[in-house]
Amino acid sequence: MLDSETERVVLPDRGGRRAPQPRRKGLPQFGRWWWALPGIAMVIAVHYVATAFGGAFAFTNWSGLGAFDWIGFENFRRIFADSGKLLALGNTLFLAFGAVILTNIAGLAVALGLNRGLKSRYTLRVLFFMPVVLSPLAVSYIWKFIFDYNGPLNAVLRGMGLDHIARAWTGDPTWAIWTILIVIVWQQTGFSMVIYMAGLAAVPVEIEEAAAIDGANLWQRFWHVTFPAIRPAVAISTTLGLVNGLRVFDQIMALTGTGPAGATSTLATEVYKQAFTLGNFGYGAALALVLTAIILVFAVIQQRVSAGRQED
């Protein structure tokens, strides 16, 4: 629905879309619905059947080999009675929300800065987006070198006379989790930037100019004109960021290996450790179900909040 006279003037008429041409007689009839059956069968087998099997193991004590017993909710009881798993849950939420907030703020800021006007904006867009296409593992190993006790970061600090600050960053119980967050934000900012740039491209410059003529300052133009127009982009970027943040794995394994002493473990790394390293498939499956439920709950909440704002 168009909100103002200016929008009525500058936005294309949505009702003007032409109806599709009727199919002419005599041409071959392509696109029967049953052609999709093989694909549907694959989706059911890979997505739904696999999910059902995987979920069922959460109620067993299967080690990954041989027979197993049904043990009801024992695996879930163990999860919520284990302080280490609760720490992993806390880390999962910290990394997910920390990454969503920081990448979206940084991504939006960069997108606004490079939206129009700047001559070198195309080159800068490429530079900001480049980390997104790199392997998270490769990026993490480079950052691990930077954070190393004998690495460049500490060399700079020592060069500035700040020897007392230099430390093994990835082995420090306080700072290790922040090193992971920094790497995630550094790599994912470009992704948010692209989503916001797509949103900003749909904001007519005429509206902003009209607002400026009406006396709105820079912040007012952003808050009352630009931001409402890119709310769909905010919803997409935050939802994808949240789901990816809850599943983050590569960066943790490469940077800290879940250490020191489990201080950076998350539900995703615990699923891997229990199922594959320690041979506790049933327990790992239960952790996976918990992670699934958390992702689903937060994704739904996020969607509801975004939808409510759009309706406002």
Add this chain to the structure above:
Amino acid sequence: MTQQRRLTIRLGVIAATAASALLLAGCSGSANGGSPDTQKDTKTFSLAFGVSNQVETGYEKLAKEYMTQNPGVKITLNKLPGETYSQTIRTQLQAGNASDVFVTSPGVGEAYSVVPLAKAGLLAPLDDVAKKIIPSGADAQFTVDGKVYGQALDIAFVGNIYNELPGVAYPTDFQGVLDTCASVAAQGKSLFVIAGSIGANTGIMAQTIAATRVYADDPKWDQERTAGKTTFAKSAGWKETLQDIVAMNKAGCFQKGAEGAGFDAITNGLTQGAAVGMFGPSGAATEINTAAQGHAKFDVQAFPAKTSKDKQYGVASSTYAYSIAAGSKNKVAAQKFLDWMAKPAQSKAFATDQGTIPVSGYQDVDFSNSVYAPVEKLLKDGAYTPLPISSWSNAAVYDALGAGVQGLLTGQKTVDQVLADMDSAWG
């Protein structure tokens, strides 16, 4: 259905699938290929082992030698990526398409360990030849219900890989260790370099020290723990082991930033001369000496006892074994190959390639001019324990030890907390 609801459902499906897909790797059943008594000699079998580069391994060399000596025999070599070897073998065994012969790890501590695979009915029992070459005190690592399921291939001494530098004599007691740490640190170096962020390395260090603190006086401590007669928390030896690690950390025995270091720190520290020694299996000494091309002389040392009056003891264990898949249809040909591998000539050839100790006939080997010279007496006297983790109830205990030692280095955990964690993980 609204777009929002569709997106919500899609998100749920994606999340659930991503989280549960990992569980499908080993869902298939296995098949039993029959006992050797009912099979014929097919003169052909497959052999699987892990590789990390293009260099020909001892497994490959000896398989080719066997084919040369037995012209009618055909061995299909299946080289699997080393970093995923254990998961691959586990999955293949569960699916029933594993190689006839494959490398396993003695004991219970790994995903491809002999005991859990045998208990799951995935391994075939071996003949008496394999039973005869089980290293002293290591029966539990190869047998289940009196039957042997793994054939030891070599023995590795686990201790300090030590650079024999002029003026830095290897200490003979723990106070000597602390004193040497201080003198070496004063030169801007460290006595030991460790990968503090890798639980496997910190865990090896703890086991090496525990040899004299725990197993010298009570070689059957692991059996007592299994029987529930003792716990880590009640063990004065294990408590002393972890306390000594804390004392070494305070004395500057480890490189700066050790708590965040990986294996690259060990490689760099030893090759650049910033550290004198490391904790690890003896094969590393041979590898480093070969890489140094005469510029360094690393040998194998047992970590000193608390005082010079205490009994000196070491850790020596079979690191790898051969097993035959229960579902193999070529058991006769595979068993003949294993019998051939158990002979002293093949055992020595394999150990030479790996930089380890031959599993059969090592009592007659002269170690005086090898990296094993400092521990020769311990080996000949049988004064060593198998690697403790291979007798522990499950892999989580070792995980708790490795992470716990890292927690001691960072101050996150106390000695008592680490011991309690290990008991909790024991189950």
